[in-house]
Amino acid sequence: MSSSVLWGEGYGDVFSLTRQKNTRSVEYKQSGWKLDVKTKKHLTFTDKKGIGRLKLVGSRDIYFYNESDIKRVRLIRRADGYYCQFCISVDVKQESEPTGKAVGLDVGLKFLYVDNFGHTEENPKFYRQAEKRLKKLQKQVSRKFKKRTAHGEVSSPCGRSKKGQPVSNNYLRAKNRLARLHLKVSRQREEHSKKLARCVVTSNDVVAYEDLQIKNLVKNHHLAKSINDAGWYQLRKWIEYFGVKFGKITIAVPPQWTSQECSNCGNIVKKTLSTLTHQCSCGLTICRDENAARNILKKGLTTVGHTGSWLENSLNALGEDTPTLAQVIVSEQVTS
Ligand SMILES: [Zn+2]
16 A cells, blocks of 8 residues: 555635745745644744735535645635645545556547547537637737837726737736636536546556657647647646556557557558558558557557566567567565
């Protein structure tokens, strides 16, 4: 039995706090704050930053945890208020029966993901609805942003943007509306990802997916795609969380060649982004995302096969038959 440190989901714990300038979050370790012993509904900050005593108004209850279990406290400013997150050290492990199944997930161009059996997981409806509204609000924000005139004069400037241009109250209000919608979408996605991830993890022993880099997400300006990517990162976070909780194996594999390689014969079949079908000379013709998902699963199982010296030695003795061997190892790990 090992305990792991995981961030408790503290959203819902809003409290009123006067606006601090230029800070989005403050983090405390085990000192500098005190939880009200009786109610556990009040948090007092004892350092000299002047935050003082705060009331926790959310529905999440930290009553069941000891104060010593709380390893860190983080205050976050969001578009609709202030939030407190508690990092709690708890034993989240839960025993589960091995399923004898492994799955590979590919982030589709159109879908949230496609697995190696060809199952496609659609993006939930709120993606598309939100997309339209986000675009509209974004337009309003840019319209209200006043550009500096040739003489550097702007009517009724009320603040300054990051780059130093004066901005109006109307601009700030529009910006807040946009930020609130982003927040709403992100919360809906969070709930959806959580449900989905729990389902994927509990119905498999091994989950393999691509190790996509966060910087690619930031660079991506196309709205639909970036919403999809962001959804994927949340899903991945929850898959890894439930992986720890249920003692399952989750593997992030390097994304190189997963879409180009043939999952049947290993040949490279060049594709552009618009090629939707994988068609190989070996006779395999399937959806490109399904082919990628199969490659991801293969890669994942091979990666599992490379951990531990005992395994490495046996690999040398047994040759290239890694997927089968890895599956054996996996089921041992799950049952022990
Ligand atoms: Zn092939």
